Amino acid sequence: MSMPPSFRERAAAAAADTALHAKLDHASLPFLEKRAHVFAALPDGEARRDRAREAKAHAIAHLDTLLPALEQRLIEHGCAVHWASDAAEACRIVLDIAARAGVRLVVKGKSMVSEEIALNASLAAAGLEAVETDLGEYIVQLAGVPPSHIITPAIHMSQDDVAALFATHLGEPHHTTAEALTAVARRVLREKFRAAGMGVTGVNVASAESGTLVVVENEGNGRMTLTLPRVHVALMGIEKLVARDDDLAPMLEILPRSATGQTLTSYVSLVTGPRRSDETDGPDEVHVVLLDNGRTRVLADPAIREALYCLRCGACLNACPVYRRIGGHAYGFAYSGPIGAVLAPGLLGIAQVPDLPFASTLCGACRDVCPVRIDIPRLLLTWRARATALATTSRGERLLVRGWRRLAASPALYRLLAPLARAGSALLTRFPALVRLAPPLAAWERTRALPTPAPRSFHERWRAGGHDDESHAP
Amino acid sequence: MPVATTTSPMPREAILAAVRAALGDVAQTAVVAPAAGSPLSVAPVERARLLAGFTAEARAVGTVVHAASSADDAGRTLATILADVAAARVVVWPTPLARRVAHTAAPAGVEVLVAAPGTAVDAVAQADVGVTEADALIAASGTLVLRAASGARTVSLLPPLHVAVVPSARIVPDLATALRAARGSAGAPDTCLTLISGPSRTADIEKKLVVGVHGPCALHVILVDDAEG
DSSP states (O other): OOOOSSHHHHHHHHHTOHHHHHHHHHHHHHHHHHHHHHHHHSTTHHHHHHHHHHHHHHHHHTHHHHHHHHHHHHHHTTOEEEEESSHHHHHHHHHHHHHHHTOOEEEEOOOHHHHHTTHHHHHHHTTOEEEEOSHHHHHHHHHTOOOSSSSOTTTTOOHHHHHHHHHHHHOOOOOOSHHHHHHHHHHHHHHHHHHOSEEEEOOSEEETTTTEEEEEESSSHHHHHHHSSSEEEEEEETTOEESSGGGHHHHHHHHHHHHTSOSSOSEEEEEOSSOOTTOSSSOSEEEEEEEOTTHHHHHTOTTTGGGGGOOOOOHHHHHOTTHHHHTTGGGOSSSOHHHHHHHHHHHHOTTTOTTGGGSOOOOSHHHHHOTTOOOHHHHHHHHHHHHHHTTOSOHHHHHHHHHHHHHHHOHHHHHHHHHHHHHHHHHHHHOGGGGGGSHHHHHHHTTSOOOOOOSSOHHHHHHTTTTTOGGGOO | OOOOOOOOHHHHHHHHHHHHHHTTTTSSSOOOOOOSSOTTSOOOOOHHHHHHHHHHHHHHTTOEEEEEEEHHHHHHHHHHHHHHTTOSEEEEOSSHHHHHHHHHHOOTTOEEEEOOTTOOHHHHHTOSEEEEEOSEEETTTTEEEEETTTSOGGGGTSSSEEEEEEEGGGEESSHHHHHHHHHHHOSSOOSEEEEEOSSOEEOTTTTOOEEOSSSOSEEEEEEEEETTO
16 A cells, blocks of 8 residues: 655545544544543552653663663573664564574564564565564554554454455455454464464563563463564563563553553563473573664653653544544554654654644643653644754745734734734635635635634723623623 | 573664763753652452452453352362363363362363473363463452463463462452562562453454453453362
8 A cells, every 4th residue: 555655645635534534533532431431440540640650750861770780680581682773773683583593484462663663574575474463463464554553553444344354365254243353363373373483572661670571462462472482572662661670560550541441451471581491381582672763862852852751552642633533644653643743753853754743733632641641742842843943844834923923922013913814714704715715724724614703802802801701691 | 591692782882872871961860769669559458358359350351250168169160160161171280279170170081281391382272271370369450460480371371261270368459569479479580470351352343342362262260268178
């Protein structure tokens, strides 16, 4: 599937796709409702969010000592630890491990880092078969598209779409229930789990104190991936750790609640190393890949640094009115939604994605639901200022904003021109076709209705003492 | 089985140097670690209340919870479960309680395999039921804690039905307590500690809840009051 090259074009196409909107709402809104419900039922829920934020802030501020501490613990447990500066290096490390172990088939647990580094493409180019095993990831892999949501990757597809996909790729009859489709995936992927020489997972959080890697999931595919193949490779961004084991419970208490509204996911695996000789099963080798790929650049940027607290729960996507109208693919990056619009310029550079920080109404819903209270609107504003400084916005727009600044800073000028603007918008409300004569307004109006101006301005009502405010009328 | 660290030192040093440089401005700012311990943990309360909490939370996520007065009673409960699914093969952890309950339960003709080092994964995969003995129960979330040192990880993963037998004295109030207890009980850390809350599930297709994706389709817990009895 080919996508339009620019964010604006992708967003415009998605904004016109009403079927997509229905699917996005159907998937996002119940998550939000359940999230609100479980947080309300959690004693000291707000204090627990503060506690989790403190743990992340502390870890990020001490990465210089915590990363070597984590490495040392993991090596003591018999893990191999690899460091990757960028995506290419990370992929090469995984390929080297696979080559040395003679691996042909790789099963994958859900990992956003592996999407970020495009590991599947690297494995395929090296002639290895890589199979996604999370049901949603498996579906989007068969469909040949990237995931469209951090938590529910196939959010943009209907059950009928999946049935058609399984019919085409797996020779299945056209199944009509989610149960039947899930049973097909169970059967097909069981064989893959048994045959795979390597399992690749992400890491949701790691404790530097004991060298523990935590993998959170619901389907059991994560457990299969980190238990059955002879080699387990865990990919993690260098920001994914906390200092102490006592910080793990606060993270696990808020992550599933924020992501899916669950008290805890069906499965949480806390891995420290390969199978011991007196154990029946588990991998013989555990490799941990610590990935930078732009994270140290975000770390070096105090105005943006708190983006590294992100747990990848997806709550800000569900809460975002812009995400719910354009979906994950429009963002053109592994991480979408409000946090994606902050991380993409941080990891890739603002010059690469100057439009993304503008994909927000700054309503603050993302900040309200963020389990670690990342001030996403403030980060977006920071990126906007930088994008503007790069002069990626049009000359006309910059002139317009400069004019507005002049106008708004001068009461006399404002008083003079405000009635004119009101008369103008009243005219446009009466004769909407006139909008098409002003191209920037026309672009704005395509997806919005022009507001009807109030009969009296706020200034006029204020001068009158506010007593005749019509909204207060009985 | 340790494997040698294979990374060239270059990216490691480069990344750590970048991290140190990036944190230049925080070195002076004391970022205070959150208080040690878990001040938010609930105070220990009596076991019966915790068990009631566990039962409610576990049922809410689809776990079937049974109560048994003794190991023999647990065996009778397991016998009913095995009969319900017409189990022909049972794979069981080597712990004394799990074995005793499984052997009490299995009628003649039902094969009971004790999973131990050397047991083939395929043998576990072919079982109809996996029987484990949970190392702890978490009341706040209806969760089982299983240590890799106690038994094979695949027994709670590959068979379509997982039955965990557990002395009810192993109940703890919350996750923080469970993790601290698991850490304190072992010399070397567990290679894998698994937390299980309900059967395997997904909602990836149109948000429809489907139980039994890759892991077990059903999870039963038998709480044993007096495990010695």
